[in-house]
Amino acid sequence: AQSVAQPEDQVNVAEGNPLTVKCTYSVSGNPYLFWYVQYPNRGLQFLLKYITGDNLVKGSYGFEAEFNKSQTSFHLKKPSALVSDSALYFCAVRDRTGGSYIPTFGRGTSLIVHP
């Protein structure tokens, strides 16, 4: 079985400050991990993914995420937040060794960046 948790419904950060959106996962084997972003009244857009290799993954719009196998985490980070980063962020996981290729999505974290 696979599952993903986003422990914060909302994250507030001031513009220019670093931001972190948390994600933890559970899989039987090794994971594929994804982050997506949803702007108001839009569909989800792919940000970045971890497949294998380097634990630090860089994605679109200056975002990055660090895969930590021991803590089963894949937190999304950005060194300096912009007001335009305000959106809903979803983490997703797929067990690479499972029979299904369907990912499981977290419930989403609303990021609010204050001017």
Add this chain to the structure above:
Amino acid sequence: NAGVTQTPKFQVLKTGQSMTLQCAQDMNHNSMYWYRQDPGMGLRLIYYSASEGTTDKGEVPNGYNVSRLNKREFSLRLESAAPSQTSVYFCASSETGGPRETQYFGPGTRLLVL
């Protein structure tokens, strides 16, 4: 290259009415998906299709039917709409298997059932 398109963008139905949500992708993807998004619930998978001619139930299939018309199109039908089906519906597509599984989402259909 339009990506994933959905029609309609918005729909109001009365309880018991039926409707079909249309989805098409032009990326030659094998897999297509239907999700619903409700506040505080995240994305929940309704149905998916691994390839043309195959469909499978997801987490919340009750009250819905799907048709994979061809490789490009995947429609979602509500035979008898209920207020509990008020939601935002997203279609997505992806390659199947391995690192290419990034999903591409349509803009969504907002459905209100009165």
